[in-house]
Amino acid sequence: MINADPQELSKFSELAHRWWDPDSEFKPLHQINPLRLDWIDRLAGLQGKRVLDVGCGGGILSDSMARRGADVLGIDLASRALKVAQLHALEAGTPNIDYREVAVEALAAEQPGSFDVVTCMEMMEHVPDPSSVVAACTRLLKPGGWVFFSTINRNPKSFLFAIVGAEYVLKLLPRGTHEYARFIRPSELAQWCRAAGLDLVQTRGMEYNPLTQRYWLSGDTSVNYLLACRRPA
Template sequence: MYTNKFGRLMLGLHFLKTTAVCGVVHWAAGRSGFSWTAVCKQRTLWLRRSTCREMERRSLLRHTGSQSASQTTVDPDELRRFQSLACKWWDEQGEFAALHAMNDLRVPFIRDNLLNLHRARHPGKPLAGLKILDVGCGGGLLTEPLGRLGAKVLGIDPVENSIGTAQLHSSFDPDLCERVSYQVCTLEELSGGEEEGVGHFDAVVASEVVEHLADVETFAFCCSQVLKPGGSLFITTMNKTNLSYVLGIVVAEQLLHIVPSGTHDWEKFISPVDLERLLESTGFSVQSVKGMLYNPLLRAWSWSDSTAINYALHAIKLSKQAEDSGLHPEDHTAETHS
């Protein structure tokens, strides 16, 4: 579910721009009888099925009323999958290697955007005074570095064993005891609580989470609930394109076995345009969208002009007055989606 953060193990494939992709596909073809035509046909069938399901879901929503926080974002299949991987979060050579490497991009992305909004300077602890919620935190791979930057961070995850791993790992660093905490719960459960509920956080982080949710609309609604007006939402996820299907599922899972088969469901991937539209309908203003690429040979991430596979998004929760008047923050300008 949210925790399915290791989905990125393959993606981006820095050396696989369009020409290189053909090289990988042709290499795979020679080894396993891979057929591009068959892949495209399978992908088309998936897309048609997804469209039908979406139409049925929207029809149901029209008859049952507006979106409610009582719906769940948790996918039971994802929950079971990450339960079995909970002890492996801090193995930098294992299933989550790409997530460890992703910190080189996502931590500065979060830090710099927050510093642009919050001008206070705390030498050595630039995020001091800020409260951050890490949704689907897994073993705390992103929670800990944000805490070391001075923020008070709460990591939440529905997988109890993952939270246990996160708590154990952070306990070895006395510097984190005052700033990092964990809780076994879902985002919707937290947004309905009193202590850590409505309007509590300066930022919400959901890295490698959205593509594993059962309900993205409920997720967006709950993020808005727990954020303060003007608070930031940071998301990294996968685009829904032919390229992400081929590299993220066919090549990475079925051919090269970079990650276990079944890790991703292409039907859950979401394009930057669709995600931006959903967030803006929930009271957010999207500030920037940046493409990300992963090189599995170097185990390194880099920013890219293309969002065709992976991307990072920063959005701000509008104040009630700004939302009603249709105004958007002018500090940043959303970048063009590639």
């Protein structure tokens, strides 16, 4: 069994052609990408590193990490989104980047201990077994390597902000993008990370002001949050 939901893959494939339109449904990803990129680069130092981007979609984060000097492999199971990512890399002349349609668990069996940095952003709330993703990401890391996760907390505030607010009121995302039952509490993600043998290094929240349309990182993990971990050397 591949750890993927066919409905989720179909949902993102339908929008594939709009990944690189900064005013499309993917506008929030374009807006938060510099924040995520700088945070990852500051902690792990991307220059010259071998990096895996799990659930890369159309390649927004993958492409920017390659432009920071990393050797990047982006993987996803949504084939149309991957084709968009590959086409963009060709058109933009992005160096040191490759894409593959492969499950993270399968890649972990094929290339264990191969990457300095693994990123898995806005993906775990879309798969049936997110703990399996955490374990696979850990297996793919070299000793001392970094893994970065981002997802959405599960509580009444996150339901109000991430679903009602983002999908219905502000229309930042298409309706049905998220399913509340699949949101993940930081304590749950931290438990999976520790069970996989990771050391937790830093947790950050991501906030949004609808009036200024500005995102920023903070200590508030009540809705969107990011977690940085390391595999012991």
